[in-house]
Amino acid sequence: MAKTKTIFSCQQCGFQSPKWLGRCPDCNQWNTLVEEQPVVAGNHSRALPEPGKPQKLAEVAGREEDRLSCGIGELDRTLGGGVVPGSLVLVGGDPGIGKSTLLLQACARLAENGVTLYVTAEESTRQVKLRADRLGIDSTDLYLLAETSLEQIKQRIRELQPAFLVIDSIQTIFTSSLDSAPGSVSQVRECTGQLMLQAKGEGLPTFLVGHVTKDGAIAGPRVLEHMVDTVLYFEGDPGHPYRILRAVKNRFGSTNEIGVFEMREQGLREVSNPSELFLAERPEESAGSAVVPSLEGSRPILVELQALVSSSSFGTPQRTAIGIDHKRVGLLVAILEKKVELALAGQDIFLNVAGGVRLDEPAVDLGIIAALASSHLNRAIDPRTVIFGEVGLTGEVRAISQPELRIREAARLGFTRCILPRGNLKNLDVPASIKLIAVKHASEALEHIFV
Numbered sequence: 001m002a003k004t005k006t007i008f009s010c011q012q013c014g015f016q017s018p019k020w021l022g023r024c025p026d027c028n029q030w031n032t033l034v035e036e037q038p039v040v041a042g043n044h045s046r047a048l049p050e051p052g053k054p055q056k057l058a059e060v061a062g063r064e065e066d067r068l069s070c071g072i073g074e075l076d077r078t079l080g081g082g083v084v085p086g087s088l089v090l091v092g093g094d095p096g097i098g099k100s101t102l103l104l105q106a107c108a109r110l111a112e113n114g115v116t117l118y119v120t121a122e123e124s125t126r127q128v129k130l131r132a133d134r135l136g137i138d139s140t141d142l143y144l145l146a147e148t149s150l151e152q153i154k155q156r157i158r159e160l161q162p163a164f165l166v167i168d169s170i171q172t173i174f175t176s177s178l179d180s181a182p183g184s185v186s187q188v189r190e191c192t193g194q195l196m197l198q199a200k201g202e203g204l205p206t207f208l209v210g211h212v213t214k215d216g217a218i219a220g221p222r223v224l225e226h227m228v229d230t231v232l233y234f235e236g237d238p239g240h241p242y243r244i245l246r247a248v249k250n251r252f253g254s255t256n257e258i259g260v261f262e263m264r265e266q267g268l269r270e271v272s273n274p275s276e277l278f279l280a281e282r283p284e285e286s287a288g289s290a291v292v293p294s295l296e297g298s299r300p301i302l303v304e305l306q307a308l309v310s311s312s313s314f315g316t317p318q319r320t321a322i323g324i325d326h327k328r329v330g331l332l333v334a335i336l337e338k339k340v341e342l343a344l345a346g347q348d349i350f351l352n353v354a355g356g357v358r359l360d361e362p363a364v365d366l367g368i369i370a371a372l373a374s375s376h377l378n379r380a381i382d383p384r385t386v387i388f389g390e391v392g393l394t395g396e397v398r399a400i401s402q403p404e405l406r407i408r409e410a411a412r413l414g415f416t417r418c419i420l421p422r423g424n425l426k427n428l429d430v431p432a433s434i435k436l437i438a439v440k441h442a443s444e445a446l447e448h449i450f451v
Contacts (some may be wrong), residue, residue, distance in 0.1 A: 003206040004034065004435065005030075005037075006035050006037055007035075007036055007037075007288050008020050008021070008033040008034065008035055008036070009033065009036050009180075009184065009185045010024040010026065010027060010029070010032045010033050010185070011032045011033075011034055011035060011184065011185055012024065012027050012029045012032045013026050013027040013029075014185045014189070015027065015033075017033060019200065020033055020035070021033055025111055032268065034184060036179075036180040036181075036182075036185075036186060037178075037179040037180060040451065044389065046410045048340060051116075055411065059418070060446065066084070066085060067079075067081050067082030067083060067084055067252075068082050068083045068085070068110070068113055068205070069082045069109075069294060069313065070082065070083060070106045070110060071106070071108075071109025071110070071112070071272055071433050072102075072105065072106055072109060072270060073259075073272065074245065074246065074259030074260060074261060074270045074271070074272075075102070075106060075259055077257060077259050077299075078232060078245050078246070078247045078258065078259040079230060079232075079250070079252070079253060080230075080247075080250055080252050080253015080254060080257065080381070081253060083110070083164070083205045084205065084229070084252045085203040085204075085205055086199050086200050086202075086203040086204065086205065087199065087205050087206070087229045087230060087251075088195065088196050088199045088200075088206050088208065088227070088228040088229050088230075089191075089205070089206070089207045089208065089228065089229065089230040089231075089232065090170075090208045090210050090224065090225065090228040090230065090231045090232065091207060091208065091209050091210065091232045091234060091346040092105065092209075092211070092212050092231070092232070092233050092344050093212060093233060093234030093235065093236075094212055094234075094236075094398065095211075096329050097234045097235075097236055097243065098169055098234060098236070098243055098261070098263055098268055099168075099209050099234050100123075100128075100131070100209065100264075100439070101131065101267055101268055101302045102234070102245070102261070102268055103118075103166050103168065103207055103209065104118065104128070104131060104132060104137065105135060105137070105168055105267055105268060106207075107139075107142050107164065108132075108135075108137040108139050108142060108163045110163070111130075111139040111140075111141040111142040111164075111190065112139075112141075113158060113163065113164075113422060114141070114162070114163025114164065115141050115143065115161070115163055115164075115380070116139075116141060116142050116143065116164040116165075116166070116223075117145060117155055117156070117157065117162040117164070117165050117166070118142065118143065118144050118145070118146045118158055118166045118168070118271035119146075119147060119165070119166060119167050119168065120144060120145070120146050120168050121146070121147065121148045121167070121169060121172040121173055121258075122166060122168060122169060122172055123146070123168075124146050125144040125145075125146050128144055129144070134264060134265070134266070134267070135266060135267040136267075143160060143162070145277065146394075148172055148173055148174060149173075149174065149175075149176065149189050150173050150174065150175040150176075150194060150259060151176060152376060153167075154194075154198065157198070157204075159331055162204070162206065163203070163204075163205075164205050164206075164207075165199075165204055165205070165206045165207070166206075166207045166209075167206065167207070167208050167209065168205075168209040168448055169208070169209040169211055170188060170191060170192060170195075170208045170209065170210055170224070170350065171183040171188060171210065171211045173187075173191045174187050174191065175187065175190055175191055177190070178190055179281070188224055192224055192227050192228070193227065195208070196228070202426045208228065208359045210224065212265065226251065228249075228253065229250070229251045229315060230247060230249060230250045230251065230252065230253075231240065231247070231248050231249040231250075232245055232246065232247055232248075233245070233246045233248055233441050234246075235356075235358070236263075236356060237356035239406055240355065240356040241262050241263045241264070242260065242261070242262055242263070242271070242277070242355060242356055243260070243261040243262070243263055243268065244258050244259070244260055244261075244356075244357065245259040245260075245273025245297075246258045247297070254297050254298060255297070255298050256296060256385055257296065257297030257298065257299070258297060258299065258301075259294070259297040259376070260274040260277070262277075265402070271287050274299075274301050275300075275301050275302040275303075275409060275413055276413065277355070278301065278303045278304060278354060278355040279302055279303075279304060279413070281354075282304045282354070282383070284380075284383035285380045285383065286380055287374050287377070287378045287380050288306055288307040288308055288309070288371055288372075288374050288375030288376050289305070289306055289307075289374070289380070289381065290303060290304070290305045290307075290368075290370045290371040290374065290387055291303070291304055291367070291385070291386050291387070291410075291415070292305055292359075292363070292364045292366075292367030292368075292386065292387055292388055293363075293386055293388055293406035293409055293410055294357075294359050294361060294363065294364055294402070295361065295363065295402055295405065299334065299407075300402075300406045300408075302356070302386065302409060302410060302413060302415075303353055303354065303355060303357050304353075304354040304355070305351065305352075305353060305354075305364070305367050305368060305371045305374040306351070306352045306353075306354055306371065307350070307352075307368070307371035307372045307374065308348075308349070308350040308351075308375055309344065309347050309348070309349050309350075309372060309375040309376040310347065311346065311347060311348070312346055312347060312348045317345070317346060317347055317348050318348040318349070318350070319333070319348075319349050320349070320350045320351070321350075321351045321352075322351070322352045322353065323352060323356070323357055323358050323359060324351060324353055324358070324360075324364070324368070325360070328362075328365075328368075329349070329351050329368065331393075332365060332368050332369055332372070332391060333349060333372065335369070335391060335393065335442065336369060336373065336442070337397055338395075339394065339395030339441075339442060339443065340369075340373070340442055340443045340446065342372075342373060343378055344372070345374065346352050347376065349372065351368065351371070351372070361400075362390040362391075362400070363389065363390055363400040363401075363406075364388065364422075365389065365390050366387050366388060366389035366390070366391055366397060366419065366442065366445055367387045367388060369391060369442050369445070369446070370387050370419075370445065370446065370449055373446050373449075373450075374449075374450075377450065379450050381449055381450075381451070382417060382449075384414065384415050384417055385414045385415065385416075385417045385418070385419065385449065386406075386407075386410040386415045386417070386418050386419070387418075387419040387420075387445070387449070388400060388403075388406055388418075388419075388420060388421075389419070389420055389421040389424075389445070390421070391442055395441050395442045395443065396440065396441055396442075397421045397422070397439050397440060397441060397442060397444075397445060398421055398423065399422075399423030399424045400421065400424065403420060403424040403428065404428055404429060404430060407428070407430045407431075407434060407436070408430060408431065411430065411431040411433055411434040415434060416433065416434055416435060417434065417435045417437065418434055418435070418436050418437065418438060419437050419445050419448060419449060420437070420438060420439070421438065421439065421440075422438040422439060422440045424438075425438040
């Protein structure tokens with residue numbers, strides 16, 4: 001008998017090689033090549049729609065996509081206003097973070113608008129029923145299906161004709177047209193492709209649950225994220241009850257939009273005012289604490305930065321940052337040493353964003369500098385002061401985007417003083433209850449803070 005020909009596919013990037021390699025030459029990851037049978041032509045044909053004729057851009061009828069509310073305000077916000085018919089949404093997150101709980105709660109609300117099919121490929125229907133009882137879900141239009149075969153799932157969809165579909169999870173679904181194992185690159189790509197064609201052709205909104213690797217990225221090839229319309233990451237610290245749903249890709253709305261939830265015994269509860277939540281346990285009159293307004297999508301959120309600066313007992317001082325880029329922190333420490341003349345060279349520095357939030361924008365630079373200086377000088381910052389601004393390498397404070405939204409949120413929560421870049425002071429329409437102090441340099445900002 002002729003030997004069956006096999007190939008080796010990288011499970012991270014999809015690279016294929018005729019022989020096994022210890023390290024993938026494309027993504028440089030070790031031990032990611034797995035032996036698979038090549039895809040035979042004709043075994044994975046897709047019923048593509050008939051090609052249309054080219055149209056002029058001016059002749060194309062543009063309209064706003066109709067959206068259906070999930071019944072969960074924070075999820076609707078993250079999706080850009082609701083579920084778009086025919087959209088394919090990928091939800092990723094660490095194991096046990098609450099992906100299945102969130103989608104099951106969303107299915108219960110969506111079932112009020114039409115038949116909803118929840119395909120559980122990892123759990124039995126009895127396990128899902130136990131979770132539904134704990135969440136208080138009892139819907140007559142919510143159907144459960146424990147199946148891993150894509151062909152069987154598509155057959156049940158044709159019979160049931162659901163209005164919404166959830167696949168939990170895509171890494172456990174397989175198609176018989178391929179001989180590779182479920183979760184492999186070829187299976188994930190092919191199953192997602194067929195579900196995408198079905199979603200677009202029938203206008204069926206589909207949610208896919210994706211596993212994540214130890215690095216926090218969705219498992220499988222990056223093509224999976226390119227094929228879907230929206231990618232949502234469910235983030236959260238296991239030690240905190242709060243969960244953040246972040247949109248990193250959205251063809252129908254704003255990216256970097258977030259929704260905030262609190263995990264309780266009865267399921268996930270929406271947090272409509274996350275600023276009050278993150279500042280609820282803030283220690284006032286304590287050195288090393290500063291409040292910064294961070295913009296997440298279209299929503300300003302006030303969070304607390306905590307810094308601890310202490311003498312180092314080792315030859316090399318420690319630099320630890322949680323919730324913010326440690327390289328950015330190292331850069332700001334160097335600015336404090338060189339431009340503000342604070343002696344931090346022999347100090348251990350620890351920085352934490354309270355509440356498990358992750359901050360990525362440069363508008364929090366001035367708040368980081370204020371928190372570090374406060375801890376180093378052992379002088380508390382006025383608890384009614386909010387600070388924001390980008391800091392350059394020469395110590396200058398640069399203007400940032402949408403200062404009015406940040407200031408209004410701070411004024412609404414009772415803050416009475418705001419340290420901001422001088423470049424943002426023009427044409428501001430803000431409440432009179434908050435005093436604006438414009439600064440041009442980091443040293444000038446510290447003078448106003450510790451006056």
